[in-house]
Amino acid sequence: MDQDTAATREIADKLKFVGMKEEQRAALRTLKPQIERSVGPALDRFYREAMSNPETSRHFRDQSHVDHAKQKQVDHWVMISTGMFDQNYIDGVTRIGKVHARLGLEPKWYIGGYSLILEELITNIIETEVTGFGAGKKARKASLGVGAVVKAALIDMDYAISVYLDALSEERAKAEAEQARLKAEQDKALNALGRALAGLSGGDLGSTISEPLAADFDQLKHNYNDAVARLNEAFVEIMASIRQSSSDTRELSGATNDMARRTEQQAAALEQTAAAIEEISTISKQSAVRTNEARQVVDQTSQHATQSGETVTEAIAAMGKIEQSSKKITQIITVIDEISFQTNLLALNAGVEAARAGEAGRGFAVVAQEVRELAQRSASAAKEIKELIEASFADVLKGVSLVNKTGEALTSIGGQVRTISDHFASISQSAQEQASGIAEINTAVSSMDHITQQNAAMVEQTNAATQNLLGINQTLAELAGRFTVSGQISQTMGQSRSSRAA
Structure with a gap:
């Protein structure tokens, strides 16, 4: 719940920072039909370029996989065109960012994709809006729309990249913390085993591991102590037999x-x-x-x-x-x-x-x-x-x-x-x-x-x-x-x- 609140505050700060006010949100909603009409061809152009590049085509199994990804992008742009940057939007962007992070899709390809999509959307919007009598008014309106679209796209891009990097950072931190924990447990186990082996190399068959170890090393501790105990018993019998x-x-x-x-x-x-x-x-x-x-x-x-x-x-x-x-x-x-x-x-x-x-x-x-x-x-x-x-x-x-x-x-x-x-x-x-x-x-x-x-x-x-x-x-x-x-x-x-x- 706290994470959702923090994400909401973060998106609000981003909207305020880029000046995405209600007027621009309304303009964005007005352009929803053009966006819905233009996003499909724009995505087709993007996926053609992606499939022609070896570094990006490896992320797609076949055409059905491309169609599925395109539909998710269409749904996402429809959500953007509503101008509602709420929790649903945050969840959607977070989900997309994590998918890209899991696939290893670098931000450069993500931004490049947006440039292609934005190019198509802007061209379509201007061609649609700036025509006929009263072109100035229409141009202002078109500029407002283009600015809104660009801002929305950049905000979306920024958030997606942030989510991508945050996810990577979080995973890295978790991995580093886990690695540090495992290293500490491993060092402790190795030190304990080293002391026991040093005693054993000195001829002390009673040299066992007595300190508590992590659960992953309990079996090692048990096996070592059991082996030393058996070796000790065997040497006791050997010494008696020798005598x-x-x-x-x-x-x-x-x-x-x-x-x-x-x-x-x-x-x-x-x-x-x-x-x-x-x-x-x-x-x-x-x-x-x-x-x-x-x-x-x-x-x-x-x-x-x-x-x-x-x-x-x-x-x-x-x-x-x-x-x-x-x-x-x-x-x-x-x-x-x-x-x-x-x-x-x-x-x-x-x-x-x-x-x-x-x-x-x-x-x-x-x-x-x-x-x-x-x-x-x-x-x-x-x-x-x-x-x-x-x-x-x-x-x-x-x-x-x-x-x-x-x-x-x-x-x-x-x-x-x-x-x-x-x-x-x-x-x-x-x-x-x-x-x-x-x-x-x-x-x-x-x-x-x-x-x-x-x-x-x-x-x-x-x-x-x-x-x-x-x-x-x-x-x-x-x-x-x-x-x-x-x-x-x-x-x-x-x-x-x-x-x-x-």
Whole structure:
């Protein structure tokens, strides 16, 4: 309501300033028919010029838009021609000015448009009024009308431009005020966020935004505080986990060190055991081989003893045959000896008879002498053979006795050798079983030694990984120690250093 009153006073001041009194308003009303008749062609000329110019034609979509704008201008000029510069006029001018401001129509185009329209209106009015007899009076009347029209147009132009500029100024002021308000709120929010981020960059995870902010920044404040709170909770859990992990890692490191030492001792003991068992296994294998060889030798000895017994039996039989042959030879030698004796007697008798024969028996005597000598030698040889055979027979009898004793000894040796062979067979079987058992034990110990070596290597790797993990935990503890959690300085770094020193 106050705005309407101010606008009414403003238009009244403008009318008074330009001298638009009642007389001129009445003259304006008198020209209403000419204005209504002329404004259409004048607007047609204006819109033709406007549509031919790229800067003004962009404000119109199509011909229907031009026709709509023209009709609004016609209605506005009809209102001007009534000479009633009341609130309706003010509202109409204000509406047109705001439309032009919203479209971005600059005042130069607005004033140019009025110049075209005024040109048409003035020409039409003068041509209509200044004709025929009494031209002077008519000219004065025309001048009065033209002045009224021009003044009305200029007043309308001035007001429209003022409204345009006021609207722009008002919008600018509102925009600047809004911008200043937004900038102040933004600066406040940025300052608060900057202080909180500065605290956060210093490691204070309790650095939140506590001051009230504009509604547009409430969500930012909430999100930041919620993120910091979650980060604070996460760091609390991380620090607890680091402390627990460090403790567990130290225990694990001690356990792996102890296990490594024990595994090394176990590996050394197993290595010695494996070497001893390997030596025992070698000795056992050698014993089994030697026992087997001895068994084979005993078996061969047993076979040889058996064969010797058989040979002794055969020798006894052969000596029995030799004894019989010796007896037969002795008998034959006795016969030969008797034959030699008889031959010697015959030769002796032949020699006697040859001597008796004289010269005729001399050759026969020689033969008889030789036969006698042969008979003597045969008798001598037979005697020697008999003596040898008797000695040989005595030796054969002695040999038979010895061979019998040897057979008995070999039989006894054969039985003992078989007993020894049986014992060696048992020993060989036991040695083989022992060697097999020792070989299995050796395999098991070797496998245990291999597994122990692998365990030792794995323990070394585990120990190295544990030491590395302990170093990582200490680094994490130091990094976490730089932060302040829930308003309290973290003690993790101090604990880490104490644990490291321990």
